[in-house]
Amino acid sequence: MSALRTKTVTGSLVVASFSAALILAPVAAADDDGPGSGKGGKAVDAAPAGVELTTTLSEKISVDNGSGKTDLTATVKNGGNADSGKIKLWVAGFEGLTVNGVEGCSEIAENNLPEGSNSGYNCDIDNLAAGATKSYAVDATYDLDEQGKICLPVLSGDGKKTFWQQGPVPFGTANPSPDAPATPLLLGTDNQPVAPGGDDGGQGEDELPRTGAGGGAALPLGAAGAALVAAGAAGMWWARRPTR
Numbered sequence: 001m002s003a004l005r006t007k008t009v010t011g012s013l014v015v016a017s018f019s020a021a022l023i024l025a026p027v028a029a030a031d032d033d034g035p036g037s038g039k040g041g042k043a044v045d046a047a048p049a050g051v052e053l054t055t056t057l058s059e060k061i062s063v064d065n066g067s068g069k070t071d072l073t074a075t076v077k078n079g080g081n082a083d084s085g086k087i088k089l090w091v092a093g094f095e096g097l098t099v100n101g102v103e104g105c106s107e108i109a110e111n112n113l114p115e116g117s118n119s120g121y122n123c124d125i126d127n128l129a130a131g132a133t134k135s136y137a138v139d140a141t142y143d144l145d146e147q148g149k150i151c152l153p154v155l156s157g158d159g160k161k162t163f164w165q166q167g168p169v170p171f172g173t174a175n176p177s178p179d180a181p182a183t184p185l186l187l188g189t190d191n192q193p194v195a196p197g198g199d200d201g202g203q204g205e206d207e208l209p210r211t212g213a214g215g216g217a218a219l220p221l222g223a224a225g226a227a228l229v230a231a232g233a234a235g236m237w238w239a240r241r242p243t244r
Contacts (some may be wrong), residue, residue: 036075039188040169041152045161050082050130053211055089055152055166056091062182063142070142070185074102074152076125084128086157091138092120096191097148101139114151114170124157144183147172147191 036056047053058072075090081158092114093099101107102121112204113120142148172191176183185191 012183037187038166041164041166043163044165045156045163047080047163048082048085050080051078051084051163052080053084053128053154053164054072055154055164057150057152057166057169057187059187059214060184061142062184063144065144065180065181068141068143070140071136071142072138072150074138075133075135076128076152076154078128078130081130083130084125086165087125087128088155088157088159089123089125089134089136090114090120090151090153090155091123091136092117092151092153092168093140094118094151095150096143096146098141098143098170099138099149099150100141103137105136114153117151130141142171142185143175144191145193148185 037059038054038056041054054077056075056077061070061072063070074089074091076087078084089105090108091099091102091105092108094117099119099121102123105121105123109118110124125134128134140150147170149168149170151169152167153162153166154164155162167186170190171185171187172189173183173185174189174192176191178194
């Protein structure tokens with residue numbers, strides 16, 4: 001693949017940011033078709049007449065807290081009324097998410113990866129019939145100390161056009177479980193790693209970690225401590241009041 005080819009593909013990457021998701025969907029296994037989400041997807045170049053290409057990713061994945069291993073399902077769909085002809089699906093990892101393998105696909109050479117990607121696989125599809133879908137099991141590693149993103153571009157057979165691109169979209173959580181065997185991550189959610197007495201997810205030393213969809217202003221530790229002490233003192237006073 002030439003340098004010109006790489007420039008053509010990477011130039012079409014569209015980076016988007018997303019709000020934290022609040023509804024937890026069931027865990028998606030790599031050997032099934034769903035549940036999936038097209039969150040972060042966007043049409044780029046015009047597809048051939050009658051062809052409508054989109055992708056979906058697992059809505060939720062679980063990351064092993066010891067090994068960092070996870071798996072997910074990447075699906076491409078032709079929602080149009082005409083066959084697609086030859087196309088390519090790329091599965092690329094960014095930052096804390098590394099793609100280790102995609103079933104039936106070949107690894108993309110480092111010098112051909114999209115800009116900013118740390119890993120990627122190319123899935124050649126001879127033809128995707130109208131209304132048909134094709135799913136791929138993705139083996140990945142997620143570093144819970146970082147934000148991890150994944151991207152699914154759908155390219156023309158010669159790689160000169162990007163018909164559709166999902167991502168780079170983050171997987172993450174605002175409420176990690178460092179002491180559990182696995183941490184569930186939601187698509188479209190920024191990861192905020194928190195460990196007791198350790199990493200505070202990027203917050204200052206004098207702040208409690210931000211949680212929730214909006215994050216909000218963190219409560220200074222001094223104010224939080226004073227409030228807790230006052231509440232405790234009031235409770236002790238109530239318990240020691242003489243009974244009349």
